[in-house]
Amino acid sequence: MPLFPTSYNEVLQRLQKIDPLAYRATRNFIDGKVTYLSPYISRGVISTKQVLASVLKRGYTPEKIEKFIQELAWRDYWQQIWIAKGNAIDLDLKQAQHPVTNTDLSSAIINGKTGIEAIDTAITDFYRTGYLHNHVRMYVASLACNIAKSHWKFPAHWMYYHLLDADWASNALSWQWVAGANSNKKYVANQENVNKYCHTDQRGTALTNK
Ligand SMILES: Cc1cc2nc3c(=O)[nH]c(=O)nc-3n(C[C@H](O)[C@H](O)[C@H](O)COP(=O)(O)OP(=O)(O)OC[C@H]3O[C@@H](n4cnc5c(N)ncnc54)[C@H](O)[C@@H]3O)c2cc1C
Numbered sequence: 001m002p003l004f005p006t007s008y009n010e011v012l013q014r015l016q017k018i019d020p021l022a023y024r025a026t027r028n029f030i031d032g033k034v035t036y037l038s039p040y041i042s043r044g045v046i047s048t049k050q051v052l053a054s055v056l057k058r059g060y061t062p063e064k065i066e067k068f069i070q071e072l073a074w075r076d077y078w079q080q081i082w083i084a085k086g087n088a089i090d091l092d093l094k095q096a097q098h099p100v101t102n103t104d105l106s107s108a109i110i111n112g113k114t115g116i117e118a119i120d121t122a123i124t125d126f127y128r129t130g131y132l133h134n135h136v137r138m139y140v141a142s143l144a145c146n147i148a149k150s151h152w153k154f155p156a157h158w159m160y161y162h163l164l165d166a167d168w169a170s171n172a173l174s175w176q177w178v179a180g181a182n183s184n185k186k187y188v189a190n191q192e193n194v195n196k197y198c199h200t201d202q203r204g205t206a207l208t209n210k
Contacts, residue, residue: 048072093176143206190209
């Protein structure tokens with residue numbers, strides 16, 4: 001089956017395969033049991049409400065699948081922020097990103113040549129599949145905003161352009177969250193975390209704690 005089948009029946013079958021317990025245990029790993037539903041949710045083929053209802057119907061109780069519900073809720077929460085704030089989400093929402101030295105995107109990221117194996121493989125695959133794992137989205141945003149000190153908006157446009165699940169609320173507000181413009185603390189990726197969740201064993205990269 002292709003990564004993102006386009007027949008509605010196959011999308012519904014994907015709902016039946018969600019394992020919210022395995023999701024809780026493994027979702028942060030690059031090969032974890034995530035659902036790959038975001039292109040369908042972001043395009044309105046299915047709703048978060050429908051996803052939750054289908055899982056509950058299979059007998060899972062809300063308290064056992066809290067993590068899964070929380071992640072679905074993030075999508076709806078970002079949508080509500082967009083509805084409430086409108087075009088203000090195009091700008092730094094809570095405070096100015098700092099420090100910013102450029103409004104570009106590093107060619108190392110565009111070309112998948114950051115020297116961080118897991119990220120470079122993910123970026124190469126991204127151009128083919130239109131999908132990036134959530135953790136890799138965070139790593140890339142952290143590299144762009146917190147190491148290369150690029151303002152979040154242009155790099156966010158690059159990712160948005162290539163994502164099959166492109167959703168401006170989730171995208172812009174997550175980039176701002178990583179960059180500290182929509183959060184009180186930046187998300188700072190580090191190589192140990194990449195190694196753990198992407199099954200690599202690299203040292204001495206741009207993400208290694210000095
Ligand atoms: C920098 C950055 C940019 C992002 N850009 C987008 C985007 O353009 N479009 C988009 O749909 N999501 C975006 N996300 C959120 C998240 O990465 C994806 O929704 C998720 O990886 C999609 O894969 P999945 O369907 O396998 O998710 P699963 O982990 O299986 O989650 C199920 C569903 O819950 C929702 N969800 C899960 N995690 C999040 C989250 N952190 N924020 C919002 N919704 C979530 C999605 O609708 C997802 O399909 C972004 C995250 C970051 C850090």
